Amino acid sequence: MQYRVLGRTGLRVSALGFGTMRFKMVEGKVDEGIAIEALHRAMDLGVNYFDSAVGYCESQSEAVLGKALKGRREGMVVSTKYPPWGRSATADDCRQVIEQSLSRLAVDAIDVYHMHGLDWEIAQKVLATGAAIDGARKAKEEGLVRHLAFSFHDDPKRMIDIIKAAPDLEVVTCQYNLLDRANEDSMAYAHDNGLGVVVMGPVGGGRLGFPSEQLQGLLPGGTSTTPELALRFVLANPNVSIALSGMNTSEMVEENVAAASRDTALTHEERHAVVQALQENRRLADLYCTGCGYCMPCPNGVNIPDNFRLMNLHRVWGLTAVARHRYQSFGPDKPNNLNAEACIECGECEPKCPQKIPIIEQLKETHRALCQEAQEAD
Ligand code: SF4
Ligand code: SF4
Structure with missing residues (x-):
């Protein structure tokens, strides 16, 4: 496994992160046996960043992660999120949500605490004085939260506005993949300003989980699978700290770990060849x-x-x-x-x-x- 530093948090994190939003569900319940086996396999293979959220897997993800962490917390970096939608988003509300997450995760502190799914409109509500972010800041002072973060879905320029509006945010989690590179410049800004950059959807929300001769052919010498190329492409970006993959079986963990364990995700020449070919394909797509x-x-x-x-x-x-x-x-x-x-x-x-x-x-x-x-x- 390759490790990187998560911006100014100073945390040493695995280049592959485990997103806990895709556990197998059976009749509305997470299949805990399969989920915990996959989580433990990832821990055994060196993955140390685990990302959850209150609502993932019908609100069961945090508790399942908590069970998997039992007796294995040391060295693991646990991330979860405050969901600001449809609620007051006050400091007190955030504090309550943090306490509930701590209890479900069965940990004393959350390493990386996100304001979940910010666009500019929600950011203004969450980052205002006395709002959720202040609840998270207070929890940080008390040691319940170690680092503040946000996940982002908006016009890429708004990522920069949010970073400027709350300079104590230390990590951004955002979309980025072979087919959607819109956030690339804002990710570079985030990295240059000391934030850790966590990429969600490195395989395009599953779109790149399917085989494609065109995509596999982009890499000189070929690559074994499309998801492998997709992951290597994301990790070849020097501004990326972690590629977060939603994994649900031990086999998937093993495949992703193999791709994230290469000394060099893509050489400079390989990345250049892929970007050139992507630009040509994008031009073709726009023609249509x-x-x-x-x-x-x-x-x-x-x-x-x-x-x-x-x-x-x-x-x-x-x-x-x-x-x-x-x-x-x-x-x-x-x-x-x-x-x-x-x-x-x-x-x-x-x-x-x-x-x-x-x-x-x-x-x-x-x-x-x-x-x-x-x-x-x-
Ligand atoms: S129904 Fe009319 S407007 Fe709609 S796609 Fe067909 S041609 Fe275009
Ligand atoms: S069909 Fe033409 S107008 Fe419609 S979305 Fe595509 S490019 Fe735009």
């Missing part, structure tokens, strides 16, 4: 559809950009299996969420597309490529 949404709404409820996003996963990135799987999940459960088949060819969208995409034709092609039944009928 940039996802701008100007064509929306469709009067017939077709989610045009999302259909094309899946088509790009198939056509540009070779992630056909995941694209087909996700194509099946379109449905009338939310507004404007129908698949390409629902297009009645009214033509309203096409003049609004700055890319001049022949939307109707492309939707037909999308349906043919991604719908199993359409293929069988062909």
Whole structure:
């Protein structure tokens, strides 16, 4: 296992972190046997960063992690989060939530305590005087929390605004992967300003967990699997402290540990070759559809950009299996969420597309490529 320093926390952490949000569930309950076996396997192989949150796995994740840590706490770095949504987010409320997390985790202190899922609007609520962050600061003074952190979902520039607004935050956890590099510059800013940078979704929330000849072919000499390349790509970024992977079996732990244990994640030349190829693929994807949404709404409820996003996963990135799987999940459960088949060819969208995409034709092609039944009928 490779180890890195988590910014100015000074903590020595494993390059691979264990995200505890994907434990196997059976009838609404975490399968504790499998989960704890995977956690222990990770500890045995040198993983020492474990990230949880109040709501993960139907609010059972912290307690399961607590059981796995019994008798093995020493040297482990435990992270969890304050969920600010739909609550007062006062200092007192945060203090109460910290005490509950300490009890579920069965630890005396939380090493890294996050304000969970900040966008700029929630950040202003949580970081105000007398708000949740002050509860966490007080808990830190009392030794219940060791380091303050935030997880982030917003326009990348807002990450910098949050860092400036609360200079005592020492760690940021954010999205970053081969297909989504939007946070790259803000991560560099965070790193340069002494924050530890933890990457969630290094395999693209599962999208990069599927095989892709195109992606595997990006690396000179090839690589054995797409998830391995995805993990190595994230770890090759010098601003990244930890790649956090949501693991749920010992086998997955072993595969990820192997990828995170290489002396060099990617050489300078390999990373350069991958970035060049990614830029070319991105250009190709944008030629098809940039996802701008100007064509929306469709009067017939077709989610045009999302259909094309899946088509790009198939056509540009070779992630056909995941694209087909996700194509099946379109449905009338939310507004404007129908698949390409629902297009009645009214033509309203096409003049609004700055890319001049022949939307109707492309939707037909999308349906043919991604719908199993359409293929069988062909
Ligand atoms: S052409 Fe199809 S996708 Fe475009 S607006 Fe009409 S129904 Fe919607
Ligand atoms: S307007 Fe064109 S480029 Fe923008 S989302 Fe719609 S189809 Fe894609």
